[in-house]
Amino acid sequence: MQTEIKKAGSGVLRGAGKLVDALRTGDFRTRLSFLIMGFGLFTRRQFARGFLLLLCQIAFLLYFAFAGLSNLSRLTTLGSVASKEVYDEALGIFVYKYFDNSLLILLYSVLTILFALVFVYLWYKGVLAARAAQAVEESGKRLKSAKEDLRALLDEEYHKTLLALPVLGLTVFTVLPILFMVLIAFTNFDVAHKPPKELFTWVGWENFKALLSGTAIAGGSKFAHTFKEVLLWNIVWAVSATLSNYFLGMLLAIAINKKGIRFKKFWRSVFVTTIAVPQFVSLMLLSKMLADTGVVNRLLLGAGLLSKAIPFLSDGNLARVTVILVNLWVGVPYTVLICTGILMNIPADLYEAARIDGAGPIVAYFKITLPYMLHITTPYLISQFIANFNNFNVIFLLTGGDPLVLDYAFAGRTDLLITWLYKLTFNESNYKIAAVISIFVFLVVGTVSLIVYNLTNAVKNEEEFG
Amino acid sequence: MNRQKGKGRYGNTAVYTLLVLLSAFWVFPFLYLVMQSFRGEPGVTTDYFFPKVWTVRNYVELWTDTQFFNFRKWYLNTLLVSLAVAVIQSAVVLSTSYALSRLRFKMRRPLMNLILLLGMFPGFMSMTAVYFVLKELALTQSLVGLVIVYTAGSAMQYYISKGFFDTLPKSLDEAARIDGANRHTVFFKIILPLAKPIIVYTVLVAFTMPWGEYMYSSLLMLGNSDKFNVALGLQQMITRENSYRYFTRFCAGAVCVSLPNAILFFLLQRYYVEGVTGGAVK
Incomplete structure (x- = not known):
């Protein structure tokens, strides 16, 4: 810089x-x-x-x-x-x-x-x-x-x-x-200062202070607490969503690619169907299916497998698990597609040599497949991390950020920063805080990408093809 | 040797079990969607999977009953927008990536760094400001405005096609230039014909995007149901007040929205896979 x-x-x-x-x-x-x-x-x-x-x-x-x-x-x-x-x-x-x-x-x-x-x-x-x-x-x-x-x-x-x-x-x-x-972010643009009826003006770092150290600010005093909690969950979400997607996708791709497995094309097509259907359709549908009185619960109850409905989306902690699982459902097919192509490029004689040296499939995976995949797909992993960090669709269409939490400022248990700032903008007209949150999102995403880019030199290698 | 073989068969059984189980998980929601779209009984949920009364009424009403939910109009809106986006976005993405890949000029690096930097801001942090810019241009509540919003930032999606252009040998350009072709001719007559997979990929991605876009259309078309796209419109059918009566119609609508996308996707799957794979490893 x-x-x-x-x-x-x-x-x-x-x-x-x-x-x-x-x-x-x-x-x-x-x-x-x-x-x-x-x-x-x-x-x-x-x-x-x-x-x-x-x-x-x-x-x-x-x-x-x-x-x-x-x-x-x-x-x-x-x-x-x-x-x-x-x-x-x-x-x-x-x-x-x-x-x-x-x-x-x-x-x-x-x-x-x-x-x-x-x-x-x-x-x-x-x-x-x-x-x-x-x-x-x-x-x-x-x-x-x-x-x-x-x-x-x-x-x-x-x-x-x-x-x-x-x-x-x-x-x-x-x-x-x-x-x-x-x-x-440096003004007091909110519902009480909304043009054209009212003016807003410069307030310096006041909004940043309210979000970081919890100083009182017009529009509520819970922002600092909410910010901390939502940011923490956002990071947990982004890491687990990215890694779970990556590893399950890779596992599936390896399974489909395995020697002796038949109908490879069929299996791949089954998983790829998810990509062909617009995300909002599948997410809205799943939000209905997983509701307390949704079809999943009713079928399980009807079959006598459950005695009480599972609160997939209405219990705070379970909802967090559910969104990660649903995100798997949405995202894994992409990973399968990508990994399939790359796996086929790994030279077969590497495995042959490993087998002769007495390495089992698990050792071969950790010594050959995984390092190779990580080396090739690091840029993809970064972009996935960023996309998940700001994954608006999955959260907003599935839970809408709910279940709501009382000591949060206009946010729920599954809200990410991005959906929180959407709510702050849309429902609360709290533009100033939304702007500050945006800047923090930029800082997190920017720092992570910079570190990883520097580690992998992905950018420097670009000229090699030129 | 024998043991090895036995182990392989055992492993394959495990893999098949895994594949069957997971496939069921993946397909179940879609099967459910199709079933529900033919269901005659009202209500959001039934206690059983297959409908007891089969009907096509949901589909008929979806397209003909426009009193509350003008699905026909929404479908047409989305189709128009996605066609426009497909053309404009592809042109922008391809020309940006070609320029950044094969041409050398002073602002090339700075521009790429700028795009990298802009990409780190949350996409719709700019939502509020974009709304006011469009309002100043009198383009809110209009499909043209929506097309502009969707395509204005297209340049930021140059990575995948640039990666493709990077792999084409430089000697192609040089040979053509020795023959007296200018850079414009090289782009249109030499490079683009070779870039069919990436063109198909770019158009496919651009065309399918507006079918599922929710955020910007809700921002721009607030309250004006004549201008809704399908995502926004279908969501109206499953709000708390409407879902009891209209859930099955929502399912029919969802099938109608998914069908063209799915067909396109399966026809062009090869190109899509090439694009995604190439983009991931570059």
Whole structure:
């Protein structure tokens, strides 16, 4: 991380150096490009690029003047008057009117900052392009025409064409929202401060303190306790869900692959059916089947195997076991698919050699199969851990986080952080705490992935194929 | 030798027992679902597995009785959305992964690191903000908005297809470039035709996703049952108030939703397996 920052810092310095250089050695057209973007280009007959830059500049300045500046200037307070009654001259009565909307102020401020960054980058590129155009002209060569520029977009600049749309989508619907939510964690945006009727404002680290050390906060005082409990269960869940899935899936794959077992394709298809059916269908169905009066209990009771219904989903501890088991049911088929392919790749002579040396199947498994599988599938295991850590579907559709716990703040025994923050957002409008929880989820997931990535060097090996 | 053989047979019996037992576990819920969808008796649960009164009324009413539950509309909504998502998401994923795999440019590493970082935030932490962005664009309560939400982050799913592109030999590109093809032509005429398995995989994953998506559609379509997708709609049938009357209809609906997915899946299973396996080991 530190090297990245250092690299970025030296990059900025180098960029600034280039700008100074352009200012020093540029002619008046290059110098004017500092003020009027594209000037050095369209005065050198590079009309398309030059006017496009100018258009960007005008668009940005207009946006900044009419929307950006007014929002940015209120960013420090997030607005002063939310709504009040004003006298309407035409109607002759007092009407209720909305003024500052903290939410929109924050959203547009973030947007303005993003725009400004893009603008500065374009400006920088534009100045350098003007300087380069000057150099080409001085050397007596011909400048590229618009047609050649377009053709470059299909060749040496092809990545720009391919990535323009994906990066735009990512920026508007992922980067912007994440920045926005990180900022929300430092405000008091909740049900009592909900725009457009009310304003919300900055509160510093208050929400973090409430979640970590249990200081009192509007919306309840149980957050710290709930957070600790839910986080603990979340970790237990993620680890056990990932490992149980992995090992049962591998066992099944080995069983199907075993020499002498017939109808391999049939067995595989049976388990793979689960993947073909949308998860929400199977989960909603299972939640009904496993209810206290659900079919599983009624069949078992009817057959006289039970005297009392098993509270699969209504008893706190049993519900936790049940969700892990159901997750097995949902997830194992994927593992079977993946493991089958990999198991077939293990060289058969390894086993042959082991057998000659007198190793039984169990020793062979621990000495050959398991190390090989772990080596190959570590990236898969990480992504499974992350997916399980944030496994919304299984919990939400199966138990909805229930059974509820009285000394939890709006959470139940099986709630994960992700379903808890969904409830806080949806039912309680407690956006501030939801935002803080999101940041903690990021920290946990980020730390785990970083450690594992560093251990396995999975990222470094990527270039080997290049 | 003899002992060895006997042991093998004994082991196989154990394996068969295991497979049969587990298969029963896996298939039981689906068998139950199909049984219930043909059940004539009302109620959520019966004390027996096979229905006493067999009927197709659940299916008929599912598609014709639109007074409370407009399943036809929900089905059409989901189909439209998933078709759009299949096209857009595949285009985004394939072009991102191709660019990151075979092209070399300055922002390549930073972009990959950024995507890795963004992936560590819980997916719908951004839910609230996305909602407000869409509201500003007047796209809430609209299927277009839903398609945008589903596809906007598609670039983050580049890993599997990039892994595939990485394995194609570089000499393919070089040979074509010597013949005067530009990178665009190489992508469309050389690489994509070779990438059929991964294209099928990408389209399949994109197409099936909207059929089971619950979170974003509930956020965007809040209260507007005309715009529901099947997941959201079917859930209405098994709420506490409705489940007694409509549980069997829910089962019929679930079968109708699963069927196209299951058929597609079985037809294209080979590609799916290749994609998942390749993605796991890269």
